[in-house]
Amino acid sequence: MDVLSITSEIYPLIKTGGLADVAGALPGALAGHGVNMRTLLPGYPKVLEALGEGRVVASFDDLWGGPARLLAGGAAGLDLIVIDAPHLYNRDGGPYGQADGTDWPDNWMRFAALSWVGAELARGLVDGYRPQIVHAHDWQAAMSAAYLKFGPPSDVKSIVTIHNLAFQGRFDAQIFGELRLPPHAFSMEGVEYYGGVGFLKAGLLSADVLTTVSPTYACEVRTSDFGMGLEGLLGARADDLFGILNGIDTDVWNPGSDAALKANYRTNAAHLRVENKREVESRFGLEAGDGPLFGVVSRLTWQKGIDLLVLAIDDLVAQGGRLAVLGSGDAELEAALEAAALRHPGQVAILIGYDEALSHLMQGGVDALIVPSRFEPCGLTQLFGLRYGCVPVVSRVGGLSDTVIDANEAALDAGVATGVQFFPVTEMALIEAIKRTTILYGMPKIWKKIQRRGMKSEVSWEASAARYAELYMKLVGQAPQDER
Ligand code: ADP
Ligand code: GLC
Numbered sequence: 001m002d003v004l005s006i007t008s009e010i011y012p013l014i015k016t017g018g019l020a021d022v023a024g025a026l027p028g029a030l031a032g033h034g035v036n037m038r039t040l041l042p043g044y045p046k047v048l049e050a051l052g053e054g055r056v057v058a059s060f061d062d063l064w065g066g067p068a069r070l071l072a073g074g075a076a077g078l079d080l081i082v083i084d085a086p087h088l089y090n091r092d093g094g095p096y097g098q099a100d101g102t103d104w105p106d107n108w109m110r111f112a113a114l115s116w117v118g119a120e121l122a123r124g125l126v127d128g129y130r131p132q133i134v135h136a137h138d139w140q141a142a143m144s145a146a147y148l149k150f151g152p153p154s155d156v157k158s159i160v161t162i163h164n165l166a167f168q169g170r171f172d173a174q175i176f177g178e179l180r181l182p183p184h185a186f187s188m189e190g191v192e193y194y195g196g197v198g199f200l201k202a203g204l205l206s207a208d209v210l211t212t213v214s215p216t217y218a219c220e221v222r223t224s225d226f227g228m229g230l231e232g233l234l235g236a237r238a239d240d241l242f243g244i245l246n247g248i249d250t251d252v253w254n255p256g257s258d259a260a261l262k263a264n265y266r267t268n269a270a271h272l273r274v275e276n277k278r279e280v281e282s283r284f285g286l287e288a289g290d291g292p293l294f295g296v297v298s299r300l301t302w303q304k305g306i307d308l309l310v311l312a313i314d315d316l317v318a319q320g321g322r323l324a325v326l327g328s329g330d331a332e333l334e335a336a337l338e339a340a341a342l343r344h345p346g347q348v349a350i351l352i353g354y355d356e357a358l359s360h361l362m363q364g365g366v367d368a369l370i371v372p373s374r375f376e377p378c379g380l381t382q383l384f385g386l387r388y389g390c391v392p393v394v395s396r397v398g399g400l401s402d403t404v405i406d407a408n409e410a411a412l413d414a415g416v417a418t419g420v421q422f423f424p425v426t427e428m429a430l431i432e433a434i435k436r437t438t439i440l441y442g443m444p445k446i447w448k449k450i451q452r453r454g455m456k457s458e459v460s461w462e463a464s465a466a467r468y469a470e471l472y473m474k475l476v477g478q479a480p481q482d483e484r
Contacts, residue, residue: 001472003030004081004131005039006118008111008140009095011252012076013050014041015356016094017299018246018380019163022213023137025249026468027078029461033469036079038131040118042110043071043084044095050075051082057126063117064088064109064178070117070126081126083117108171111140111199112179119147122156132476135159139169142203143179143191149206150185157475160207162200164377165221165228166303169199194229204233208475210241211468213378214399218243226375226398244468245402246378247461248387253360255388255455260360267455270389270448276365283358284324284349291320292441294434295366295390297359297381300329300337305372305395310336311427312372312434317347319438324366325350326358363388368420368437372430376400382419386454391447392419393437395430403459407440407450418454 009015011024027037041047048054054071061067066087073080083089088110097103104110118141122134134156136144145158173196176186186192191202204210212218220226222235234241256266262279265272277293280286286293294316298304309325310333316323325337327350337350351358359381363369369385371394378399382392386403394400400421407417420440422433441447 001035001133001476001478002129002131003035003037003133003135003472004118004122005037005135005137006114006141006144007039007041007137008114010039010041010078013047013078014044014095016096018378019137021248021380022163022246024076024078025247025461026465028249029247029465030469033465035469035472037135038079038081038129040081040083040114040121042089042095042114043082044089045091047075047080047082048084051080054082054084057081057129064113068113070121072126081121083114085113088113108169108175108197108199109178111169112143115141115143115199116147116180118144119151122148123152123154131156133157133159133472135161136203136207137161138163139167139200139203142169142200142207144203145207146181146185146191146202150181150190157209158207159209159211159471159475160200160203162204162210162212162221162377165200165226165230166375168201168228168230171197171199173197201230201233204230204237208240209471210234210237211244211471212241213244213246214402215243215245216402217375217377217398220375220398242467242471244464244471245399246380246383247464248380248383248459250387250460253363253384253387255364258360258364260357261364262361263364265364265389267389267452270451270455273365273389276361277367278365280324280362280365283361284351285346286322286324286349287346289320289322289347291322292367292438293365294321294323294368294370294393294437295362296323296325296327296370297362298327298371300327300333302330303374303376304329305374305425305430306330306333306337308372308425308427308430309370310340312430313340313344313348315431316434317344319435321434321438323348324362326353326355326362328352328354363390366390367441368393370430370434371395371400372425373397373400374425379403383459386418386457387459389451389455391437391450391454393433394419394421395425396421396423397425403457407436412446415449416453417450418457419450
């Protein structure tokens with residue numbers, strides 16, 4: 001079974017968030033299930049550099065305003081097809097925008113091109129390569145399903161995975177004429193969305209099957225609280241919408257061998273984490289203390305509830321806790337966190353930026369990881385936390401509610417608790433959760449149990465890869481196979 005995955009980011013080549021982790025881990029996870037996954041992605045400078053020469057497998061005279069080549073090759077163990085189109089992708093800054101955070105104005109063109117090339121590949125553009133399925137991630141790749149639907153008939157099946165409904169790829173109606181779609185595609189059944197063009201909407205209506213990254217989010221997106229305007233469409237497609245929980249790459253995220261840690265440790269030796277904790281304290285300029293060291297590794301945005309965290313900091317410190325924040329995002333939230341750090345020197349510290357190695361060290365050293373998201377399609381940081389014995393303190397939404405078991409009396413009695421959950425997603429509930437965590441931390445026997453139970457949680461791709469494989473096989477009418 002050949003599946004072409006289309007994504008705008010992939011770990012370890014280019015990453016802004018969890019999408020990259022997932023796109024990077026899926027091919028390896030699926031290999032044991034008879035699925036051969038190649039990945040199509042834009043030729044950003046970092047990607048071309050990692051790919052090296054590559055093999056030219058196709059070329060275009062005019063891919064939205066300039067010539068382009070498709071390069072096939074491998075990098076970091078991934079089987080890639082990269083679009084080398086300097087006029088679209090050869091830019092400093094991030095995959096979606098300039099260093100100051102503003103989106104590239106021609107993003108519609110950059111990701112229409114990605115999706116269009118995906119559909120062409122699926123139709124047999126390259127000799128000897130005929131994927132049966134196109135698996136498109138998020139709005140940047142979703143249009144590939146529309147190109148397949150509105151182009152010449154083909155038997156290629158399509159899947160669109162929603163990683164985050166908040167990003168929909170909405171543009172002015174006037175770009176429609178340049179999308180290389182027939183006029184009737186500008187309709188309710190196609191790309192038209194509230195009078196403009198909606199890339200994700202088009203994909204969600206065109207794909208054969210839709211998935212999202214946790215079972216709870218698959219339900220939530222059909223409600224007006226979480227559907228971001230697409231709840232009606234997703235409700236209508238409920239029979240084709242599946243929630244498959246993300247896993248994590250347990251080789252990249254292994255506390256027993258993680259090179260970013262000061263001290264490696266296994267489930268039965270979590271006490272060794274203390275060396276990592278001392279290192280986190282020293283990197284952040286925090287004093288040692290008796291209370292728990294809380295950590296946050298996150299985009300600093302409204303989605304992630306960082307404004308609530310800001311409001312809870314004084315209480316966190318008053319209860320004897322300390323806090324280390326690694327992240328970047330909204331300028332206002334960055335400033336508010338910096339102000340909190342100034343108010344509480346030695347107790348609260350923030351490092352603004354993106355630092356993969358430090359994020360590993362934090363998971364390996366911090367006592368509890370706070371994830372106060374307003375919505376969370378899946379969330380990966382709480383999964384890393386579980387595996388690393390960094391107890392997650394999370395809001396009860398989306399994938400957070402599917403992956404963490406709250407340490408309530410019943411769960412503690414049954415020995416199944418792995419973290420702390422709170423709801424509603426408010427300042428008061430978060431403060432209450434921090435208080436509860438601090439109390440639990442003060443009872444070392446119970447705390448160790450929660451930690452150990454978390455470390456034993458199933459967070460790998462094992463089960464979910466099997467579910468994707470099953471879905472693929474069903475789509476193309478084959479019986480599932482498991483080669484392991
Ligand atoms: P999202 O994709 O919505 O940002 P996830 O929890 O799914 O949320 O994934 C976030 C990913 O990005 C994780 O791998 C997390 O460790 C990483 N990450 C987020 N912020 C930072 C940061 N400032 N430095 C390093 N890694 C970060
Ligand atoms: C998105 C979501 C996050 C999810 C990630 C990977 O960025 O915000 O919850 O874990 O995609 O699927």
